[in-house]
Amino acid sequence: MEKKDIFILAIESSCDETSMAIVKNGCDVIALSVFTQIDTHKLYGGVVPEIASRMHTEVITIVLDDVLKKANMKVEEVDAIAVTYAPGLIGSLMVGIECAKTLSLIYNKPLIKVNHIAGHIYANNLTNKIIFPTLALVVSGGHTDLVLMKNDYDFEVLGTTLDDAIGEAYDKVARVLGEKYPGGPNVEKLALKGKDTYNLPIPLQDDSYNFSFSGLKSSVINEVNKCKMKKEEINKENLACSFQTSAIASIVNKCEKAIINLKTKNFIIAGGVSANKYLRNQLINLCDKYNVNLSLPDFVYCTDNAAMIGAAAYPLFLKSDFSSFDDVNPESRLPLF
Amino acid sequence: MNDLYIDTHNQLLNLAILKDKKIIKKISLDSTNSHSKLTVFKIAELLNDCKLSVEDIKNIIVVNGPGSFTGIRVGITIAKTLGYCKNINVYSIDYLYLQALVINSDSNFITSVSDKKGYFIGKFTKDKKRIGDYTYLKKEDLEKEKEGYLFFEEMKNVNIESVYDKIKRMKKVNIHDINPIYIKKINV
Numbered sequence: 001m002e003k004k005d006i007f008i009l010a011i012e013s014s015c016d017e018t019s020m021a022i023v024k025n026g027c028d029v030i031a032l033s034v035f036t037q038i039d040t041h042k043l044y045g046g047v048v049p050e051i052a053s054r055m056h057t058e059v060i061t062i063v064l065d066d067v068l069k070k071a072n073m074k075v076e077e078v079d080a081i082a083v084t085y086a087p088g089l090i091g092s093l094m095v096g097i098e099c100a101k102t103l104s105l106i107y108n109k110p111l112i113k114v115n116h117i118a119g120h121i122y123a124n125n126l127t128n129k130i131i132f133p134t135l136a137l138v139v140s141g142g143h144t145d146l147v148l149m150k151n152d153y154d155f156e157v158l159g160t161t162l163d164d165a166i167g168e169a170y171d172k173v174a175r176v177l178g179e180k181y182p183g184g185p186n187v188e189k190l191a192l193k194g195k196d197t198y199n200l201p202i203p204l205q206d207d208s209y210n211f212s213f214s215g216l217k218s219s220v221i222n223e224v225n226k227c228k229m230k231k232e233e234i235n236k237e238n239l240a241c242s243f244q245t246s247a248i249a250s251i252v253n254k255c256e257k258a259i260i261n262l263k264t265k266n267f268i269i270a271g272g273v274s275a276n277k278y279l280r281n282q283l284i285n286l287c288d289k290y291n292v293n294l295s296l297p298d299f300v301y302c303t304d305n306a307a308m309i310g311a312a313a314y315p316l317f318l319k320s321d322f323s324s325f326d327d328v329n330p331e332s333r334l335p336l337f
Numbered sequence: 338m339n340d341l342y343i344d345t346h347n348q349l350l351n352l353a354i355l356k357d358k359k360i361i362k363k364i365s366l367d368s369t370n371s372h373s374k375l376t377v378f379k380i381a382e383l384l385n386d387c388k389l390s391v392e393d394i395k396n397i398i399v400v401n402g403p404g405s406f407t408g409i410r411v412g413i414t415i416a417k418t419l420g421y422c423k424n425i426n427v428y429s430i431d432y433l434y435l436q437a438l439v440i441n442s443d444s445n446f447i448t449s450v451s452d453k454k455g456y457f458i459g460k461f462t463k464d465k466k467r468i469g470d471y472t473y474l475k476k477e478d479l480e481k482e483k484e485g486y487l488f489f490e491e492m493k494n495v496n497i498e499s500v501y502d503k504i505k506r507m508k509k510v511n512i513h514d515i516n517p518i519y520i521k522k523i524n525v
Contacts, residue, residue: 050406050523057410061421062513075422091407094373095414101377102418106391325378 006317007078009067009103010310013056013096014088014116016047020067021306022078026314027125029307031071032300035059038182045181053091060099067306075107080322082112082313084119086334087142093330101325110322112313116304117143117336118153120270122312123301131266131293135258137251139279140271141167141184144211144251146258147337152315155337158258159209166247167273169213173220173243177236188276191244194237198223200246202253209254216246244278252282259290268295275302339389340396341380341419342497345372345412346404346432346450351494352379354387358501362387365494372411380415394425398497398504401429402518403457403471404450409517420512428504429515433459433471436492438500440465446487455479457520460486473520 005024012019016037022030037055041047068074083100085093104111117138124130130149135158138145144161164172167184174183177190200219204212220243227234258264267287273279280296287294301308342363344351350372353363364383368375384390399416402409413429420427436448442463450457455475460468474482497504 044525048523048525051525053406053410054517054519057414057417058516060414061417064418064421065513091410094407095410097373098377098411098414099418102415103422105377105381106419106422325381326374329374 006080006314007073008080008082008112008310008313008317009075009078010082010114010306010313011096011100012084012116012119012304012306012309013060013092014084015092015304016041016052017304018056018059018063018096019304019306020063021310022067022071022073023126023307023310023314026122026311027129029126029310030073031067032305032307033063033067033070034305035063042181047089049089049091052089053095056092056095060095064099075103075109078109080110080112080313080317081107082114082309082316083328084116084309085113085328086115086331088116088330088332090330090332097328097330101328105325110317110320111325111328112316112321113323113328114309114312114316115334115336116309117270118312119308120272120274121149121268122314123270123297123305123308124268124295125311125314126301126307127298128295130268130295133264134266134268135255135262135264137255137267137269137274137283138271139166139251139269139273139276141165141171143271144213145337146209146254148262148264157337159211159254161211161213162204163212163214164217166211166213166251167271169217169247170273172217173240176221176224177234177240184273184276187240188244188278190237190240191278192241194235194239194241196242196245197235197238198242200242202246203250205250205253209258211250211254213247216243248276248279248282251279252286255283256286256290259286259292264292266293266295270297272303275299338395339387339393340398341394342398343376343380343412343416344400344432345376345408346400346402347408347491348405349493350375350379352376352383353497354383354389355497355501358498360498372405372408376411376415391419391423394419394423396426396428396505398428398430400432400435401516402431403473403520404432404452406519413515413517417512417515420515426509427512427515428507429510430504430507431459431471431518432495433457434467435495435500436489437461437465438503439492439495440489442487444487445485446489447483448489450491458482471518471520
């Protein structure tokens with residue numbers, strides 16, 4: 001008998017993007033709708049939670065309408081409703097959750113709660129199917145984790161950041177260099193135009209798989225202060241490039257160590273910083289060197305989107321890991337592993 | 338023909354199912370910080386108790402504020418989703434006006450919604466016409482505003498049956514345009 005296709009309607013509203021998607025079998029994106037609030041938050045230099053919560057409420061049915069029209073489907077035709085419930089901004093998460101619960105009530109469809117970070121990991125399935133066992137590097141504004149996955153939802157954390165996450169470090173450096181929100185991508189753009197002239201130290205060159213970026217961030221601040229004292233103009237491009245070179249080198253070194261020690265043949269990356277081209281290129285070189293199969297999610301699935309939530313919900317659907325209406329509640333911090 | 342009433346603007350969760358303008362079942366419970374957890378759950382329970390399904394709901398009356406920032410967005414999000422999906426008419430009404438509708442006063446009056454630090458207030462003529470904009474006042478500033486008006490503390494519940502016809506006469510708005518009213522300014 002031919003296997004029945006599974007369609008999941010997924011909702012993501014954990015930060016400043018209201019997004020919905022319909023995903024087939026956890027890997028084919030039938031339709032994706034993303035309403036981003038970035039232009040509004042730019043005015044304030046960062047995401048303002050109260051504004052984000054309001055805007056999600058304003059557009060929630062518009063995004064629903066958009067995704068159904070793009071897919072040319074009705075909610076009746078999907079097999080389950082999936083929603084991000086953590087981690088994120090409570091007021092923002094809540095809007096997606098209420099919509100998902102209501103859809104589940106109306107259409108009598110199972111409700112699946114998905115961790116946002118699992119979403120970033122499973123975004124890989126939208127590009128290349130994840131092959132287990134695999135190493136997973138999760139890099140975002142809140143995460144810098146090196147994880148061994150032997151199976152679906154089986155996470156063994158090898159290392160994590162001891163202080164700032166990599167995305168956080170990029171944002172802080174952006175602020176020091178006077179760059180506007182969103183800082184990370186702007187630092188990357190600057191770095192592209194510069195050279196590694198400052199030779200900043202590569203952090204945490206030890207035997208662990210852990211990371212640390214606050215010292216490197218301090219080095220950047222020191223360089224800026226030195227210039228100020230000497231009344232010299234700072235070379236922003238070169239300093240951004242020097243920061244990026246050292247930060248990414250420390251990540252790639254730890255990945256190399258894990259590839260050698262664990263002899264893993266598969267490698268995936270996840271999270272907002274996985275859109276960083278320099279990081280992607282360094283990982284391509286690394287994986288080529290050790291003949292490791294590297295999966296890079298498409299750029300569109302690196303930032304927050306609901307398609308990745310649909311992908312991450314699929315293994316849960318297969319396990320019938322469903323939730324009741326009173327069991328899906330927003331949580332601001334909830335580690336996946 | 339059934340209607341669903343949703344009020345999540347304060348710590349109480351007030352839900353009701355109406356049939357032919359009469360409440361046939363209602364829920365009123367203290368749900369402090371639990372609107373997100375309980376509202377859809379309790380709507381499902383209410384429908385089930387009345388042996389109704391979402392298909393049987395023809396109109397929704399939802400309180401759009403002012404009050405709990407989270408609470409009103411829970412109620413509005415649920416109402417909008419139901420309204421969009423099932424083509425249900427959604428009447429959104431603010432709690433200051435809703436109270437004004439049930440008040441009989443022979444002079445100008447003020448209705449209120451209170452929170453920890455102060456009051457949202459609405460001023461009305463005895464004919465229930467709004468005077469000026471709604472405002473939010475700190476507790477200590479209330480006395481001055483009361484002058485010349487009869488002041489009404491926030492009602493725990495409004496008898497929706499008694500104002501049903503008035504609500505149904507309200508102008509219909511596009512479902513996507515239904516939003517909470519906030520009154521308080523955002524602190525950035």
